[in-house]
Amino acid sequence: MLVIKSTEVAELLAMPACIEMMEAVLADLTNGHAVQALRSVVPLEGGNVMGLMPTYLKRDEKVGAKVITVFPGNHGKGYPSHQGFVSLFNSTNGQLEAIVDGTRITAIRTAAVSAAATKLLAKPEAATLALIGTGEQARTHIEAMLLVRPITKITVWGPNPAHAEKLRAETASRYPAVSVEAAESAQAAVAEADIICTVTASTTPIVQGAWIKEGAHVNAVGACRAKDRELDSELVRRAELFVDRTESAVNEAGDYLIPLGEGSIGEGHILAEIGELLVGTKKGRRSETSITLFKSLGLACEDLAAANHIYKEAIRTHKGTHIDF
Known part of the structure; x- marks a missing residue:
């Protein structure tokens, strides 16, 4: 299994490629090639939440979920408002292939989806x-x-x-x-x-x-x-x-x-x-x-598509930390 941290996500997920990726996965969602469930949210004290967002990408044979906390009051406190990770599993054998930092994925893919809509x-x-x-x-x-x-x-x-x-x-x-x-x-x-x-x-x-x-x-x-x-x-x-x-x-x-x-x-x-x-x-x-x-x-499918791209790029460029799991 690979663990891919925030700085590596920033290196491996370029905005132009992410925009194209988001267009592809949103089309797949419409066509039924991507499947996802409505996010499950646990309310926390102070108006904060933790969310679980599962999804399945049929074409890529990947399944996984983003687990993330949303603390809107973190601005100015030294912590991001969104913190978490994306888990990436192989859907043909169930193997956990990667844990990818979700904070940086969220920052990049959210803007990429807005760009797709703006186009x-x-x-x-x-x-x-x-x-x-x-x-x-x-x-x-x-x-x-x-x-x-x-x-x-x-x-x-x-x-x-x-x-x-x-x-x-x-x-x-x-x-x-x-x-x-x-x-x-x-x-x-x-x-x-x-x-x-x-x-x-x-x-x-x-x-x-x-x-x-x-x-x-x-x-x-x-x-x-x-x-x-x-x-x-x-x-x-x-x-x-x-x-x-x-x-x-x-x-x-x-x-x-x-x-x-x-x-x-x-x-x-x-x-x-x-x-x-x-x-x-x-x-x-x-x-x-x-x-x-x-x-x-x-959407979870956006996160998983980004995580899958990052995982493939990490293997190609020898990034990430291998952990026996």
């Missing part, structure tokens, strides 16, 4: 990007968005101005051809944005529908529980809503469930899964003026 839903000429949130997901989302749209301007905002300025400076240094600004408010950050990524730990609306211009695309990533949301009901009502998995959204997505409970939207408001767009059974954006919204919750 399908954002207008081709979209050039202005707003990031609401200043943590690790903001950094990986910037990398991913720049790979799929001709971004020339990035605006960042977070509740801590020092963190926003740090992200601005890092981003400007990493991408010198792109104009990067730190906004004074979330409203100012999103006002002119063609693409908006919300990647916060907020449990209450932080972005309002009245602020979003026609034709924009939103990736809502941060809230992952039924009682939590980053977007107000008006934004969801105005938007054409797409999800990674309908089963997950109707059970776990507060950004959908809360407006539904209020009566702001109906049960048919979810138009399609990203996998359905990828295989061509459903269509995406309906018009140039539509606001499109991708609600991301994260």
Whole structure:
């Protein structure tokens, strides 16, 4: 068995390859070549949770699960908000082949899935990007968005101005051809944005529908529980809503469930899964003026696909630590 740590995951899971990988596995999920169960969540004190996410990739003959803790209050405490691992088993003989760091996988594959959705839903000429949130997901989302749209301007905002300025400076240094600004408010950050990524730990609306211009695309990533949301009901009502998995959204997505409970939207408001767009059974954006919204919750099949790729690359490059198990 191989144990593959966080620094090795970062070396072995490149964003361009991960975007292609996420497109493939989401299409497989739609076509029945990937199977997964709804995540099981154990509530902890302080609003924290531990989740178990099992899945089976038929084509790759792999089965496994991600085990992860989500501690939203960890920001600024020296620990990531998401910590865990992905177990990778051979589905033909049941052998445990690898344990892979799940924290870094989550950071990379989440942004890669947002990029896949953005390729399908954002207008081709979209050039202005707003990031609401200043943590690790903001950094990986910037990398991913720049790979799929001709971004020339990035605006960042977070509740801590020092963190926003740090992200601005890092981003400007990493991408010198792109104009990067730190906004004074979330409203100012999103006002002119063609693409908006919300990647916060907020449990209450932080972005309002009245602020979003026609034709924009939103990736809502941060809230992952039924009682939590980053977007107000008006934004969801105005938007054409797409999800990674309908089963997950109707059970776990507060950004959908809360407006539904209020009566702001109906049960048919979810138009399609990203996998359905990828295989061509459903269509995406309906018009140039539509606001499109991708609600991301994260799926076990995405984690296992990434872990399997990392495992194969670790064998090829002689990375990881072998353990008799």
